[in-house]
Amino acid sequence: MNKEFYSRLDSIYPDMSPTERKIADYLKDADANTCYLSIQELAKAIDVSPSAISRFTKRVGFNSYQEMRLMLADTQENTKEVFFPEIDETDSIMNIAKASFQNGISSLSSTLAILNEDSLTRALAILTNARKCGIFGLGASKIMGEAACQRFLRTSLDTRFFADYHMQLMLSGTLTPQDCALVISHTGRNKDILRIADILRENKVPTIVVTSSASAPLTRKCDVFLFCVSEETKYRPEAISSSISHLMLIDTLFTLYAIKTDSNPEYFTRIRKIVNSTRQ
Known part of the structure; x- marks a missing residue:
């Protein structure tokens, strides 16, 4: 799963309702095909109402279900490219610098998304x-x-x-x-x-x-x-x-x-x- 999305879920998980936690738990373990589900299909898979999914997307900082689907579609391969999880001392100076900057940018964007x-x-x-x-x-x-x-x-x-x-x-x-x-x-x-x-x-x-x-x-x-x-x-x-x-x-x-x-x-x-x- 997209690492930024996981961080959003993790940061507010203790304050979620039982239904919201049910959705979050499902998405944490979701496979790559989940992003292709419609809101009705996802609701059926989790056994909640489509309106619960809609409220959940707002809860985690998205304007719409479609916007959340786009983040879910960000594959693990792309996430590694952004966050450089496998960089070591042999990597270039600029790669390490970019990883540092990206980490800060991600922290700011994720914090803004859940700002209440x-x-x-x-x-x-x-x-x-x-x-x-x-x-x-x-x-x-x-x-x-x-x-x-x-x-x-x-x-x-x-x-x-x-x-x-x-x-x-x-x-x-x-x-x-x-x-x-x-x-x-x-x-x-x-x-x-x-x-x-x-x-x-x-x-x-x-x-x-x-x-x-x-x-x-x-x-x-x-x-x-x-x-x-x-x-x-x-x-x-x-x-x-x-x-x-x-x-x-x-x-x-x-x-x-x-x-x-x-x-x-x-x-x-x-x-x-x-x-x-x-x-x-």
């Missing part, structure tokens, strides 16, 4: 109503946390971030229900970030989570979560490729807040003036 408007709306509401925003991330996600803070410092939202774990613990303890938290974690299973999430929950702090794992414990400790999808290859560990989509989700939240909420352009002007003063 309701989740974005709820996340924006949390940011808009907050007096202060604490940002949390450890390991590779610490870099994403710093990037998020750098962006929101250009807005009127009072934003706090510390690179040190113990400082993040202290920050989580100072936040109140009038504030909010943005927690970034690739796996959503790191015990330290889960400890922070528990403190935030105890303090009833509205929390937004950005993660790559739909079934992670972290998603059960927040008010709204945003998923990113990444492909796994032996050249680009998933935690690296997912960072591209994590950063884009952060940029999306920043842009939504700046356009929909922040009515005072003074902050942008002031920060830009300060930054420009450092250049010759």
Whole structure:
């Protein structure tokens, strides 16, 4: 099966209904001829209604059943050509470079396909109503946390971030229900970030989570979560490729807040003036 399609199914599988899981399970094991079935034929083969198939295609980010069929028609041979799964140290520099770029492009396109408007709306509401925003991330996600803070410092939202774990613990303890938290974690299973999430929950702090794992414990400790999808290859560990989509989700939240909420352009002007003063 097309690897991007499998990633889409895998990322939202824990939140699927029993009927949706039945369809997903069938498609995961489907052979090459499945792409030639009409929507009625596929529904009969799975023993569900055609309308269930139609709803499923929207659920996994397609505009129509025909669009999903086109992705199913992408054979394993073509998938190998795109994702370079068999490249080794003897391959050309450009082939390895193309594989790296393709991995990032695939992560972005798959993440966009499953992006949920309701989740974005709820996340924006949390940011808009907050007096202060604490940002949390450890390991590779610490870099994403710093990037998020750098962006929101250009807005009127009072934003706090510390690179040190113990400082993040202290920050989580100072936040109140009038504030909010943005927690970034690739796996959503790191015990330290889960400890922070528990403190935030105890303090009833509205929390937004950005993660790559739909079934992670972290998603059960927040008010709204945003998923990113990444492909796994032996050249680009998933935690690296997912960072591209994590950063884009952060940029999306920043842009939504700046356009929909922040009515005072003074902050942008002031920060830009300060930054420009450092250049010759």
